[in-house]
Amino acid sequence: MEQNAKAPLATSYDGLFKRIQQRLADRVKTPFEIRLWGGRSFRFGEGEPAVQVLVNDRNGLAALGRFDELGICEAYMAGSLDVAGDMMRFVSLRRALNDSHPLQYLWRRIAPWFIGRIPVDRQAIAAHYDFPSEFYLQFLDPTRCYSQAVFERDDEALETAQRRKLDFAIDACCLKPGDRVLDVGGGWGSFTEYAGQRGIQVTSLTISRQSEAFLSELIPRAGLPCRVLNQDFLAYASEEPYDAMVILGVMEHLPDYPAVLRQFQRLLKPGGHVYLDASAFREKHVKPSFIARYVFPADHAYFCLHDFLTAAAKTQMDVLAVHNDRHSYYLTCKAWAENLEAARDEIIRRWGDALYRRFRLYLWGSAYAFFSRGMEAFRVVLEKPREV
Missing domain, CATH: 3.30.1050.10 (SCP2 sterol-binding domain)
Known part of the structure; x- marks a missing residue:
């Protein structure tokens, strides 16, 4: 029976x-x-x-x-x-597998129209970045850079590859001691500290409370000629223009490219440079439902290079260079995922099993997306023309 x-x-x-x-x-x-x-x-x-x-x-x-x-x-x-x-x-x-959730996609696109761009941006940033800073430091390398490194060899240390990227950003923007730079989305102070140690004056913008607190402690402790402001980039104004802007892994949160490019032109000196890097899709606003709901909510959109270049072509900004970093971002996410695995017990003890599992899916899934050519990654350098 x-x-x-x-x-x-x-x-x-x-x-x-x-x-x-x-x-x-x-x-x-x-x-x-x-x-x-x-x-x-x-x-x-x-x-x-x-x-x-x-x-x-x-x-x-x-x-x-x-x-x-x-x-x-x-x-x-x-x-x-x-x-x-x-x-x-x-x-x-x-x-x-299937991944069709059209109502979720629709709300993500129309929310800024109903709620407003800046409130939506603050909600989205808080949803991903306002976990305790110590959590992210469990899987980031000592530079604390939360975007792609630039690898020369697959077996390089992540920190070595991240420092190469930061050096590239400084060189691409032709920066020297005393120059003023706007760091859009300061994160955990990766560029602010790296450039500030070289005498570069960095204004770090953030709308994450955790990031603001981290930077507010870091800047005086390290004696950096820098400051942090809790302001949205699209609403930010400055009486004095900047020599350069650096945007590390934040273009995904700035999908209104015409508005972003207008800010470049408003805030830069003639001859000023922009360095940006980003994870990308070939179609704008495409992302897995898991990412949209649990990792990057609201209308976060992976960078779309051809849409951005089309928008840039309608301005006076010159595009100086574009670099494909897909393989480097695969290696970066793989290293982050391995670091997360190594810190599993500590993460679960301090922040719970659900958060560990969420980021385990996110980081390994991202590594596979870059490896399989499902996602792209780029570095882009632009310049505001000098007056003639």
Whole structure:
């Protein structure tokens, strides 16, 4: 009797995993195993599994059965699913999943019209950046730079590659001691400290409370000729123009390119430079629903190079250089994800398992997106022409 009572459930499992097998055909090459809470397991693909998906309860099983990327991410964050093995190979399974949530996309696009651009920006920044600064320092390198490094070799240390990028930004903007620079989105003081130590006067803009607090402590402690202001870039005004602007990984939060370019022209001296770097998609406003809901909400939009260059072409700004950093950003995210894994116990102890799981998905998913050419990354240098 007991065996017969279990038979319908076993039959439903068999049906589900047959559908999974059909779904994976010709889409996913990664061999993996799904193991249920009762011990039963199913293998997919050829060879030893590189990944093991552990189903801890019926909610996890239901999430798998819907083939919805967002639902599977939510089940993982809730602990209904676990992952063992190669996380890069796990996130590659997204090729077989759906990710269609049009109402979420629609609200993200229209929210600035109803609420206002600046309030929406503040809400979005707080949602990602206002965790305690110590959390981010668990996976960032000692430069604390939260955008792509510039690698010359795959086996370089992340810190070495980040310092190369910071040097590039200073050189690209032709900066020297005494120059005034606007650092848009100061983060954890990566550029502010690096340039300030060279006698460059940096005004660091941020709308993150945690970032403002971190910079307010860093600047006097390190004796930097710098300051921090809690102001939105698009609303910022200065009586004296700047020699340069540096925007590290913040263009994703500034999707109104014409407005951004107008600020470049207002705030720069003639002959002044802009250095920016960003993660990018080839279509503007495209991003996974998991990222839109749990990582970068509101109308955060990955940088779209051709849209930006089209907008720049309608101004007097000159585009001096564009560099493709896709592989470097893959290596950067991979290093961050590995650092996060190494700090797992400390992160869970201090900030909880859900936050660790959220960033584990985010960082490994981003690494895979760059590796698989699903995402791009660029450095761009611009100049405001001198008066003739």
